[in-house]
Amino acid sequence: MSKVKMKRTGFVLDMTPLVDIAFLLLTFFMFTAKFKSEAESEQKFQIKRPKASADTSKIPDKDLAIIKIAIDSANIGDTSYYYEMTNEKDRAAVYNNAKGIDDSQRGKMQIKATLANLEELVGESRIQNPKTKFAIDADKRIRFKWLNDCMEVMRKKRATAFNLVTDKKQGM
Amino acid sequence: MAGGGTLGAGRERAKRGKPSKRKKKKRVGFVLDMTPLVDIAFLLLTFFMFTTTMTTPQIMQMFIPPQTDDVKVKCSELFTLRVRGDGKVFYNPCEDAPQYVQMKDLKKLMFDANLKLKNKLITVLKIDDNVAYDVVIRVLDELNLVEGDLVPAFQKENLPRERRFTIAPMTEKDLEEIKPL
Incomplete structure (x- = not known):
């Protein structure tokens, strides 16, 4: 009985390996x-991207302009275009110079665009930085x-x- | 570490009263409370x-011709693939009657057609406006996969692979042809 009641005062657990692994994972x-x-x-x-078979090419992150075609409400029929750029300097220039864009949109990171807007934005992006890469x-x-x-606008x-953005197909 | 160190050493000195030996003494009972450190580490870890998302998106490269000029091509070199609104794919070489092909057979079909005509074959893809983007990507993916098989097959004959592929608009006539199928 006394054994059960005894407090284990000197109980020491070596945490070193645990901490090692934890830090390894953390880093x-x-x-x-x-x-x-x-x-x-x-x-x-x-955006729920379509799946394509494994490819080694990853999405570039420099000077990238992304056209997002998204369903932005519960209604499946409601599709809209969004335009987004990664290069901040170009973005400021393009968003300010492109014609026909609503002024409330100009300060945003992502512009909700019509086809006419899109044409203007793509053209302006190419003028500001000819190296701009496009992704849909x-x-x-x-x-x-x-x-x-x-695609007709791009043409x-x-x-x-x-580039068309896809997700990797699982289990291939 | 410094705090624990002096604490331990101070106790030693009080007990023994030999300050000169302090530096040489091994600190056997040195204990550092790692609990807060481990707490924070695990918090950050979780x-x-x-x-983090492990699946980074990948890309599929596309090149479209800058202008849609009318280019004269031989009928025999054309291979048309039509995707109907319900996602079904139909194929026809030249101006033959279109035939239904299942998605899983598409690769084999394209491989054989390309092998027969070598680099001359022009794949024309016509997609209905109502086709889901998912299906479009699947078809494009299959066509890309064929290239992976064709390049080594052509290499055996010392032929560099030149891909000839285009996306053309679906016309009323096209639609009529595949409608009853």
């Missing part, structure tokens, strides 16, 4: 962590028409090389 | 574990 996750861009934290919709990040549920119209503005 |  790993700290270095691999990539935070949402400001524009992304501002956006109210989420579209929701998998949208109709092809939206993508086709978008008009001579932005003929662009 | 934070970073939950916030």
Whole structure:
């Protein structure tokens, strides 16, 4: 009985390996962590990307202009274009110079655009920085028409090389 | 560490009264309370574990011709793929009657067609406005995968692979042809 009641005063557990591993993981996750861009934290919709087979090419992050085609409400039919740029200097210049954009949109990170806006923005981006790379990040549920119209705009503005953003297919 | 050190050493000195030996003495009972450190470490660890997304998006490169000029091509070199509104794919070489092809057979079909005509084959993709983007990507993905098989197949014959591919608008006539199928 006395054995059970006894307090284990000198109980020591070696935590060193535990702490080692914890720190190892911590550093790993700290270095691999990539935070949402400001524009992304501002956006109210989420894009469900289509899945494509594994590819080694990753999305470039320098001088990138992203056209997002998203479904931004509960209604599947409501599709809109959004325009977003990673280079801050270019972004300021493009958003201020592009014609036909609502003034309330100019200060934002991400512009909700019509097709005419989009054409203006793509053209202006190419003028400000000819090295701008374009990416189309579209929701998998949208109709092809939206993508086709978008490609037509790119063609008009001579932005003929662009990227379609996809997610990696699992279990391939 | 410094605080714990002096504390331990101070006790030693009070007991023995030999301040000169203090430096040489091994600090056997040195204990540092690591609990707050470990607490914070784990807190950060869990934070970073939950916030990181492992799947970074990847890209599919596209090149479109700057202008849609009318280019004369031989009918025999054309291979048309049409995707109907419901996501079904139909193919026809030249101006033959279109035939239905399942998504999983598309790769094999394109591979054979390309092998027969070598680099001359022009793939024309026509997609209906109502097709879901998901399906578009799946078709493009299949076509990209074919390239992976074609390049080594052509290499055996010392032929560099030149891809000829275009997305063309779907016309009324196209739609009529695949409607009853």
